[in-house]
Amino acid sequence: MKTKLSLAVTLALVSAGLLSGCSDDKESAGEASTLSYIPADSPYFMASSDTMPEQEAFDLFQRMQPMASLESDLDELRDTLPELEDDKVQHALGALLIAMGEELVGVESLEDVHALGLKMSPQVAFYGLGILPVLRMQLQDEEAFRETLQRILTKAEIHPTTATTNGTDYWVLTPEAPVKAILAIIDQQLLISVVPQDASDELLAQVLGNDLPDSNLEDSGALAELEQRHDFTPYGAGEVDFSRLLNELSSPSHAGTQALMDAVEAEQLDLSACQADIDRITSRFPGLVMGMREYNQDRMEMNVILETDEEIVSDLRALTTQVPGLGSTEGIASIGMGLNLPLLLQTVQQYAQQVRQNPFSCDELQDLNSAWSEINTAMNNPATMMIGSALSGLRARIDSLTMTNGEPSGSGILTLASPNPMGLVTTASAFVPELGALELEPGGDAKQIESMMLPPETPALHAAMSNNAIALGADISDPASLQEALEAPASEQDLLLHGHLTSEFYHSLADVMEQVSSDEVSASDIDVVRQYADIYKNMEYWLRVDDAGVEMSFSAELE
Structure with a gap:
């Protein structure tokens, strides 16, 4: 639905600070940096290390967001909502978008954003405790945001229950599911996560931030190193480490992973027979990194890099043409596009031959063996050769x-x-x-x-x-x-x-x-x-x- 997409873009833009940097303000006494909540060995994270001034962030938001059509989008979505009643998920999403959009109508200044309890350039982090996801976002005014949130939930007819652990209150948004979405407002931060229905107090203490990891991203300097290595701005960067992720799924090192897998009755991957194969893959494809090389009033550039080893880089570079x-x-x-098709065919044949000579051994990866054979067969045809030799x-x-x-x-x-x-x-x-x-x-x-x-x-x-x-x-x-x-x-x-x-x-x-x-x-x-x-x-x-x-x-x- 076009309207939902357009409205969702507007809502995303109003929270553009999620990737625009931390707050200018120094952390108040006793308030931890969001980086200190992220384990140094987290399988994935997205975070920021510096700031765009709030007024600049708001000016950028005003230049980019399609507010002229916000009210018409809301009217169209209201007309469409009755058609979604048979799909509870779609209906709930539509109602939530309407409620959030209505809060944005009339937002014309940075002061209006602050009145909602939000910052235009908040301190933000999205990361995994094992595979368990956690999102943190700094707020401008905790009490004002509580009022905003309550209005949104009431309008969307979402009625969360409340719970307490270790003296910390939080809301449960999905009380009857094997895993529950929780939301908390703690120390001027909004926290959203998904935890098992019967999550222990110890796990909740880590999710809510009562217990910080012994080794964290702030102390390790990994984020700064990532920014420097790829020339990213400090306004948001992250990575997915394939080796850590696969190892966490096969041999959980964090209680959050095991608890989440138990809650959804997911069998722990038995990769003991696959470890050599996994190491073989992750050595060639270490991970995925993302960030921005530019983010200012005139231009922005967003980058995602699938990391590979030097041999693959060399082979890919040889495929490019002038x-x-x-x-x-x-x-x-x-x-x-520029692509040397004959050389591509030779390269595919080379990698397919490597897989034939040294196939993946474990059952879970047999599809990779057949996939390389199928790719090789598909490309090795007269049409490819005819086109490739001339174009x-x-x-x-x-x-x-x-x-x-x-x-x-x-x-x-x-x-x-x-x-x-x-x-x-x-x-x-x-x-x-x-x-x-x-x-x-x-x-x-x-x-x-x-x-x-x-x-x-x-x-x-x-x-x-x-x-x-x-x-x-x-x-x-x-x-x-x-x-x-x-x-x-x-x-x-x-x-x-x-x-x-x-x-x-x-x-x-x-x-x-x-x-x-x-x-x-x-x-x-x-x-x-x-x-x-x-x-x-x-x-x-x-x-x-x-x-x-x-x-x-x-x-x-x-x-």
């Missing part, structure tokens, strides 16, 4: 998007990188004979493609060739621009995939949507697209080979 223009933000939008990457660039004679239309350039452009033309000529008849040559002038196979309303198509690529242009004003596209430099980064979307693209898309008659497109849908156009100057996303592994990233430049 594609003219790949990585640039020319045009109103683009999508492109090593592409970039599709959109220069304009309009409505022509009642149909969406546009202009742009498709660049096809190839180690053998003439061979690529020969292959493509099997489908478009007119392309072969153009007699393209490297460095030659662009030529128009005239084909009876194309619909009459098809815009003018031109083609040009270089020593390592072919460019096809649709409805371009100057065919000579194809040569510029062929000569465009490739990115110095080892990109596998790159794309971008500009403000102009969203404006054009909204104009097209307004002229397309469709029951699936509403005025509010178009309004959301226009808000994106007003908020974002440029958005980029990419997949590249990083020194540490494979990096998946997204960046947004604000208007």
